[in-house]
Amino acid sequence: MSHLDQYLTEQADSMRIRPALKALINDTKDALASLPRWERGFHILWLLGPFIMLIERTPADAWLTILALTFAVRSVVKRDAAWLKIFWVKAGFVFWFWCLLSAAMSYDPAYSLGEAFVWIRFPLFAMATAFWLAQDKRLLYAMLLAVALGTVVMCCILLAEILIVGQQGGRLSWPYGDLTPGNYVAKVGLPAFTIMVALAVSVKGRVAGLAGIVALFSIMISVMTGERINFLIRACGGMLAGLVWKPKWHRYLGLVAVEILAILLVFAALPKTALRYTNEFIVGATNFETSGWLHTVYSGLVIARDNLLFGIGPGNFRFLSHELLKDVPYTRPDNHPHNYYSQMLCETGVIGLVLGSVFLWAMIWACFRASFKNRDNVFVATAWVIPFGLFWPIATSADFFGQWNNIFMWSALSLALASRNLITENHVA
Structure with a gap:
């Protein structure tokens, strides 16, 4: 029995912060x-991931890619192919093969093949985490702690930005210099955030209180980033997580009420932020004639009509949309269609959409089945x-085949699958 297991067995209903951390650190050692x-070195590198992702996309991508490729080489050397029998793994490779075929048949096969080929590093990283790096539950718990600490560090950085320079057009940009810090808070921090909310509304002791305070602090920072969909992912994910694990209803409703009050106070203090989450958001989601987001999503569907079988190739929307959408009303050329499913249909065709959807929802099902x-x-x-x-169909989303969003997203997915x-x-996964 691990140190943490022993402590939880003895103090299941009233956890304290210091003894729990001490047990977790001893387990990690x-x-x-x-x-x-x-x-050992690769596992330490893996545990440093949440802090490496605070630096910039190049070191973060190098971190993810090194671990993914090491796992592939390790599997070959050790002749470990058991993980290839898992359904979501097989579905991922089938989808990838179709992406390569779609790229080869596209308008710009050289670029598209490159985008499709290197994309596999993201699912491969999830496989590395689930079937190698996080196989020891003591290290999985350590990684969840690292994610929580990384999220707190990011929130403190963003708080410093608010206090020193303030928002720029209702958005925040530290530490990257672009408008993506909410991606880190929402996606990298999501595994820790869902745990915090669930603990805050269920268990007793100081751990529950600390979890509630950190969750409240991070959700307020998430609002201030001005990234609406990332905020909704956190808010809805947290509320759902609180519901599915032993909630005490008075605490659950109390936490929701406090978070709503805190958000209203943020809106009162930051009118531009309030506007982004109210009028601008409602109009953007409902008014087809004026909504740039709806026009972009629709653009993917328009292009797909003439490229239904193979699509235009992964990553090619950014180069071809200006030409293919010329003089087509209610469309808007962009880097990608801003919806995973519209992008899969547009860039990989209807077969790619089916295969990709099976892959995404197979991962959801694998985690859902394990929860029972x-x-x-x-x-x-x-x-x-x-x-x-992350894969809710009607949400706006970043580039499915892109770099920065995928690093954040797959870091969270990998832990969920682990x-x-x-x-x-007594059970078999």
Whole structure:
């Protein structure tokens, strides 16, 4: 039994912060010490991920790619192919092969093949996490702690930006220099956030209080970033996670009420932010004639009508949309269609849309099915909320084949898929 398991067994209903952290740190040391020396370094690198992603996209991409490729090489050397039998893994490779075929048949095969080929590093990283890096539950818990700490650091950076320079057009940009910090808070931090909310409305003790305070602080920062869909992913994901794991209703309703009040106070203090989440958001989501977002999503559907089988090739929307949408009303050329499903249809065709949807929802199902096999574990019970929120069909989204969004998104997905490693010994994932 691990140090944390022993502590939770003894203090299940009244957890304290310091003893829980001490047990987790001791477990992490023991887990790393038990690894072969060459693997120990890669596991430490993996645990540093949430902090590396605070730097910039190039080191973050290098971190993810190194671990993904190491896993592939390790699997070949050790002749470990058991993970290839998992359905969502097979679905991911089938979708990737179709993307390569679509790219080869596209208007610009050289560029599109490159985009499609290197995209596999993101699912491969999720496989590396689920079937190698997070197989020891002690290290999985350590990674969840690292995610929580990284999220707090990001929120503090954004708070400093608010206090020093303020918002720019209702948005925040530190530490990257572009308008994407809400992506980190919403996606990288989502596994820790869902756990925090679930703990805050269920268990007793100081851990529950700290979880509630950090969750409230981070949701307020998420509002201030001005990234509306990222805020909705967090808000809805948190409320859903709180519902699915042993909620005490008076605490759940109290937490929701406090968060709503805090958001209203932010709106009162920052009128431009309030406008982004109210009038601008409603008009953008409902008025087809004036909504740039709806025009962009519709653009993907328009292009797909004439490229129904193979699509125009992964990544080609940014180069071809200006020409293909010329003089077509209610469309808008852009880098991508701003919806995963519209983009898959447009760039990989109807078969790609079907294969891609099967892949995405297979991951959701894998996490959802696992949640019934260990209801006592807060992360296992709530992990399915992560892919469900990220792949909700009617949401706006970033580039499905892009770099920065995928680094953030797949870091969260990888942990959700690794929740299978926390299923009790009496069950099989």
